Amino acid sequence: MQLYDTLTRQNRELKPIDGETFRFYCCGPTVYGPAHIGNFRTFVMHDVFRRVLETGGMKTLHVRNITDVDDKTIRDAQAAGKTLKEFTDHWLAKFHADCTALGCLPPHIEPSALEHIPQQIAMIEKLIENGHAYASDDGSVYFSVSSFPEYGKLSHLDTRELDLGKTQNARADADEYEKDSIADFVLWKSRKPEDGENFWSSPWGDGRPGWHLECSAMIKEYLGTDFDLHSGGVDLVFPHHENEIAQSRCSCGGHFAAHWFHITHLMVDGGKMSKSLGNLYTIDDLVAKGHTAMEVRYVLLSGHYRKQLNFTLDSLHAAKEALQKLAKGREVLGSKLQTPCSHSCADDYKVFQPAWDALNRDLNTPAALGHLFSGLKAAQKLDDDQAAANLAAFDALLNALGLVLPVEEETTDIPADIRDLAERRWQAKQNKDWAASDQLRDQLTTLGWTIKDTPDGYELIQ
C-alpha cells in the first residue's frame, strides 16, 4: 500500500522493517472527558489503515497509548475530588465504548502513561547523561533543542521560526524563565501545589513527566528504536512529534519512525470545532439526535484524510441513506447465490477492484466508497455464478473500511396502541374507507411511526 509520508512529503510503499509484521504507534486520547468526533476521525482513519494492511495479508502490531497524566487530567481529577486513576479509568471506559460503537479494532497494546513513569524517568536520565537535557534550579528538566540539529525537520521549521512563533504567541508561564532557550521543552515538571498528590519522586525531586515524554518512553518499551510508522492528528506534528523524535533519538539512538502518517482536522459547519460555538459533538450527542455511530463512521470516511472534512448534521442523513443503499445492493448480490457465501478473503476484487486500488493509493476512502456503489451497479448484470466471488470481494472491502451495514429491523417491540392503530388502519383500507385509513395513517406518522405497505400486508417502522 502507498501512503503519504509527512517527513518526505511523498507517497511511499509501506513495507515492514522486519519483513513480517508492520509495527506502528498511534497517539491515543487524553482521557479527561468524552472524545469528540474530531478525535474519532483520527482513530477511525487509524483503524481503516490497519484493516487495509491486514486485508492485504500483512501482520500488524498496533500500539496506542493512553494519556492519563498531564495538565488536564490532573486539573480535572483534582476538581472532581478523585484520584488520577479513578478519574481517568472512567473516561477510558467511555472511550473504549465509543470505539466499539464506531467499529474500531482495539489496539494490540494500549499502554498508559501513568503505568510507565519509571521508564520516563530513565529516559530523562539518559538524555542528561548524553548532554541533551539539563535540570533547572526548581527541579524541572528541559530538553536542549540546540543539541539536536535535526530538530524541526518533520514540521519543516527552523529555529528562527520557532523563536518567532514564540514571540507572537507569548504565554505567561513561569517555567520559561528556567529555560536556556525559548524553544526548549519540558521533560520533567517540578511539583506544584495544585498537582495535589499527583507527583512522583525522581533524581531531580518530586514532580511529574512532561507530556511529550510518555510516547517516547512507551515506544522504546514496545517497539524499540526503529519501527514502521507513527501517526496522530495533524496538530501533533509540531511540537509533539518533533519532540518525540528529539527525545527518542537522543536517548536511544536508532531512526525512530520510518514513516509519518497524519490525519487532518475535522471541521464543523465550515470552521473549527469549539465548545463555544456549540458544534463540538460527541458520539453520545449524535446518538441522542437519532443517528448511529456507524453513520458517523461513514461520514468520517467520506472525505480524504489529508483534506479538511466538513462535518454537518445533514451529512449524517446522507450517510444513513448511503449505508442502506449499500445494504440493499449487497442483498441483491447475495440473492443470486445458490449456496451461502463464505467470508473468505478475496485476492481478486472483481468488479470492486477499483475500490481496493483506491484504498491502497494513500487510503482514498471516499473514492473507495464511490467505487463500491459503482461496483454494485455493475454486479447487477453479472451471471449468477459470478455472484459468490463478487460478494466475497464486497464483504472484504466492507471489512477493510470497518463498515457494518444496517439490517432490516425486526418489528418486535411495537407498543400495543401503535399496533392497534395500524391494524384499524389496515382494516379501513381493506374496506376501502380511504378517509378513515388516511386519518389513522396520519395519526401514526405524528406518533413517529411509518407504515410501509407490502403486497400482502404492512410493516411498521419507527
Place this chain on the structure above:
RNA sequence: GGCGGGGUGGCCAAGUGGUAAGGCAUCGGUUUGCAAAACCGACAUUCGCGGGUUCGAUUCCCGCCUCCGCCUCCA
C-alpha cells in the same frame, strides 16, 4: 510574518494532460385508492478569476481573489 491545505452541479465529495466517480437532495416514470417504501431513469459543455504552455488543461506554469488549518503541550 512563517509553514501547509483548499475553492468541482442545491449540499457533501473523488478525479485526470484527452474531454467531469460516487452519495444526499431534486425532478420524471413504474407501482399505489392517494401516499410512503421499492425499482427504473434524468440531472456540471463545466471544475474561484485572468493570463501562459500544449493539437488539447479542470488537471502543468505565472499572477490575482478567496476560504481554512497550524505556529509549544489541541486528534
